[in-house]
Amino acid sequence: MGSNNFSRRDFMKATSATAVGLGLGLGSLVEAAPAKKRSKSANDKVVFGLIGCGGMGASNMRNFMGYEDVEVAALCDVDKNRMPNDIKDVTNKYGREPKIYDDYRKMLENKDIDAIIVGSPDHWHALNLIHACEAGKDVYCEKPISHNIVEAKAMVGAKRHFKRVVQVGTWQRSTREFHNAIEYIRAGKLGKIVHCRAWISDATRLGKKAPIAVPDGFNYDMWVGPAAMRLYQENITHWNWRWINNTGGGLTTDWGVHMMDIALLGMSKGLDLPMPNRVMSSGGLWTIKDDDRDAPDTIESILNFGDPDFAMTWSVLRDHPGKPGHCTEFVSADGRTLRVWRGGWEIVDGDGKQLPKENADPQESGHWENFLDCVKSRQAPRADLDSVAQTTMVCHLVNASLQAGEMVRWDKAKMDIVGKAGKNTMAYSRNYRKGYKLPIYK
Ligand SMILES: NC(=O)c1ccc[n+]([C@@H]2O[C@H](COP(=O)([O-])OP(=O)(O)OC[C@H]3O[C@@H](n4cnc5c(N)ncnc54)[C@H](O)[C@@H]3O)[C@@H](O)[C@H]2O)c1
Structure with missing residues (x-):
C-alpha cells in the first residue's frame, strides 16, 4: 500500500x-x-x-x-x-x-x-x-x-x-482481561456503578546529576523541541523525561491514561467517553527528596461525573498493600467490586470474598x-485518537487541578475548562520555544 x-x-x-x-x-x-x-x-x-x-x-x-x-x-x-x-x-x-x-x-x-x-x-x-x-x-x-x-x-x-x-x-x-472487565460492567452484571478507583505506585528516583556536555550524535536542541530549554543532564532525557514536568506529566499521564481509560470505557457504551465536570487533586513531591524529578510522587484526585453519575478517584502513591501496583476498580451500589490489572481480573464482595465471573471469548x-x-x-x-484524547484530557485535568491548587471544571461539549481555574497551568497549555509553533485545527 x-x-x-x-x-x-x-x-x-x-x-x-x-x-x-x-x-x-x-x-x-x-x-x-x-x-x-x-x-x-x-x-x-x-x-x-x-x-x-x-x-x-x-x-x-x-x-x-x-x-x-x-x-x-x-x-x-x-x-x-x-x-x-x-x-x-x-x-x-x-x-x-x-x-x-x-x-x-x-x-x-x-x-x-x-x-x-x-x-x-x-x-x-x-x-x-x-x-x-x-x-x-x-x-x-x-x-x-x-x-x-x-x-x-x-x-x-x-x-x-x-x-x-x-x-x-x-x-x-x-487485551483479554480488560476486555472481559469492560464487557462485564457494560452488560450491567455488576449492577449500578457508583465509584471507580484507579491507581499506580511510584517510587522512582532519577538521582541528582550535574549538567554535562551533550553526547556526540545527540541533537539535544531538537530533543527539547517545543519545551523549555535547560542545560543537558543525562537523567532528564531518555526514559526519565516522564518524571519531568517540562517534558511529561508524571505517572498521571504515563499510567493514568492506561488505568483511567479502562474506567471510562467501562462507564461508556462506545468510544465516546464520559468526562468529569469537576476535578479536585491533592498531592506533591512529598516522599522523594534530593532528586531531579519534579513530577509529584503522591496524588489523590477526586473526579465527579454527571452522565452517568459516578465518582472516580485517581491515586499515585507509594504502595497499595495487598493489591496490584496498578489497577482499575469498579464499585457497585450493592458493594461488589470488580478489579482488573495487567494479567487478571476478579470480582469480590464487601468482605473481599471472590465471586464467580464470566469470561467473554474475544477472538479478534x-x-x-x-x-x-x-x-x-x-x-x-x-x-x-478522539477517544484517547478524552482520557488524556482527564489526566491533564488531574494535573491542572494539582498545579493550580484548586478545583477545575470541565465542559464536555466545548471540550474546555470552564472559567479560569486550571487554565494557567502547564497541564493546560504551554508557550512553545522560539522556532516552534503549534498548528491549530478546530
Ligand atoms: N503504550 C505503552 O505501554 C507505552 C510504554 C512505554 C512508553 N510509552 C510511550 O512511548 C513514548 C516513548 O516513550 P519511551 O519510553 O520509548 O521513551 P524513550 O525516551 O526511550 O524514547 C524516545 C525516543 O524519541 C527520540 N526523540 C525525541 N524527540 C524526537 C524527535 N523530535 N524526532 C525524532 N526522535 C525523537 C529520543 O531521542 C528517543 O530515542 C512516550 O510517549 C511514552 O509515554 C508507551
Missing part, C-alpha cells in the same frame, strides 16, 4: 474515518495471534516510518514488522546512538537498509510512507502527529496523546481535518493489527 501502489485519495473519497467507529463497542479486543499472514498482495502493504527509536517506538515497530503486509521504510531519531539495533533489525528483515533521518519533517516528505509511528516523548507528540496528518500520513501515536490540553484539542482537530486514521498506543484496550485482532485493518478500511480504530 505504498503510495506508489495504492491511491490514498481513493480512500479519502470513499469514507471518513471519524464517524464510522465511534459507536463501536469493544467487541473485538484481544491480542493478535502469532500467525500474521494477512496480506493478499504486495500492493496492499502499509509502509511505515518511525519517529523515535527508543523503547516503545522500537517495540511498536517490531510488532508491526511481524505482519506480512507491513514494510518499514524509514527511521528517525534525534539521537544517532539509539538507532543501531533498529537499523540492523530492519535491514535483516527486508534485505535493505531503512532510510535514516534526523529530522522527522524530512521523513514526512517521503511519499513512499503511508503511516508513521510516533514513539517520541510526550512533549513532541502534538507536532509529530499534526505534521504527519498534514503530510497525509496515518499515525500510530503513543500515549498519552499530548503534553497538555490545548495540544490534545489541536491534534484531534488535525486528524479530523485531514481525515486520518490514528490509533493510540493504549494497548490495554486490546490485536492492537497493532487493528490499526492495519483500519488504515485499509478507513474505520476508526479501537483506540481512536
Whole structure:
C-alpha cells in the first residue's frame, strides 16, 4: 500500500474515518495471534516510518514488522546512538537498509510512507502527529496523546481535518482481561456503578546529576523541541523525561491514561467517553527528596461525573498493600467490586470474598493489527485518537487541578475548562520555544 501502489485519495473519497467507529463497542479486543499472514498482495502493504527509536517506538515497530503486509521504510531519531539495533533489525528483515533521518519533517516528505509511528516523548507528540496528518500520513501515536490540553484539542482537530486514521498506543484496550472487565460492567452484571478507583505506585528516583556536555550524535536542541530549554543532564532525557514536568506529566499521564481509560470505557457504551465536570487533586513531591524529578510522587484526585453519575478517584502513591501496583476498580451500589490489572481480573464482595465471573471469548485482532485493518478500511480504530484524547484530557485535568491548587471544571461539549481555574497551568497549555509553533485545527 505504498503510495506508489495504492491511491490514498481513493480512500479519502470513499469514507471518513471519524464517524464510522465511534459507536463501536469493544467487541473485538484481544491480542493478535502469532500467525500474521494477512496480506493478499504486495500492493496492499502499509509502509511505515518511525519517529523515535527508543523503547516503545522500537517495540511498536517490531510488532508491526511481524505482519506480512507491513514494510518499514524509514527511521528517525534525534539521537544517532539509539538507532543501531533498529537499523540492523530492519535491514535483516527486508534485505535493505531503512532510510535514516534526523529530522522527522524530512521523513514526512517521503511519499513512499503511508503511516508513521510516533514513539517520541510526550512533549513532541502534538507536532509529530499534526505534521504527519498534514503530510497525509496515518499515525500510530503513543500515549498519552499530548503534553497538555490545548495540544490534545489541536491534534484531534488535525486528524479530523485531514481525515486520518490514528490509533493510540493504549494497548490495554486490546487485551483479554480488560476486555472481559469492560464487557462485564457494560452488560450491567455488576449492577449500578457508583465509584471507580484507579491507581499506580511510584517510587522512582532519577538521582541528582550535574549538567554535562551533550553526547556526540545527540541533537539535544531538537530533543527539547517545543519545551523549555535547560542545560543537558543525562537523567532528564531518555526514559526519565516522564518524571519531568517540562517534558511529561508524571505517572498521571504515563499510567493514568492506561488505568483511567479502562474506567471510562467501562462507564461508556462506545468510544465516546464520559468526562468529569469537576476535578479536585491533592498531592506533591512529598516522599522523594534530593532528586531531579519534579513530577509529584503522591496524588489523590477526586473526579465527579454527571452522565452517568459516578465518582472516580485517581491515586499515585507509594504502595497499595495487598493489591496490584496498578489497577482499575469498579464499585457497585450493592458493594461488589470488580478489579482488573495487567494479567487478571476478579470480582469480590464487601468482605473481599471472590465471586464467580464470566469470561467473554474475544477472538479478534490485536492492537497493532487493528490499526492495519483500519488504515485499509478507513474505520476508526479501537483506540481512536478522539477517544484517547478524552482520557488524556482527564489526566491533564488531574494535573491542572494539582498545579493550580484548586478545583477545575470541565465542559464536555466545548471540550474546555470552564472559567479560569486550571487554565494557567502547564497541564493546560504551554508557550512553545522560539522556532516552534503549534498548528491549530478546530
Ligand atoms: N503504550 C505503552 O505501554 C507505552 C510504554 C512505554 C512508553 N510509552 C510511550 O512511548 C513514548 C516513548 O516513550 P519511551 O519510553 O520509548 O521513551 P524513550 O525516551 O526511550 O524514547 C524516545 C525516543 O524519541 C527520540 N526523540 C525525541 N524527540 C524526537 C524527535 N523530535 N524526532 C525524532 N526522535 C525523537 C529520543 O531521542 C528517543 O530515542 C512516550 O510517549 C511514552 O509515554 C508507551
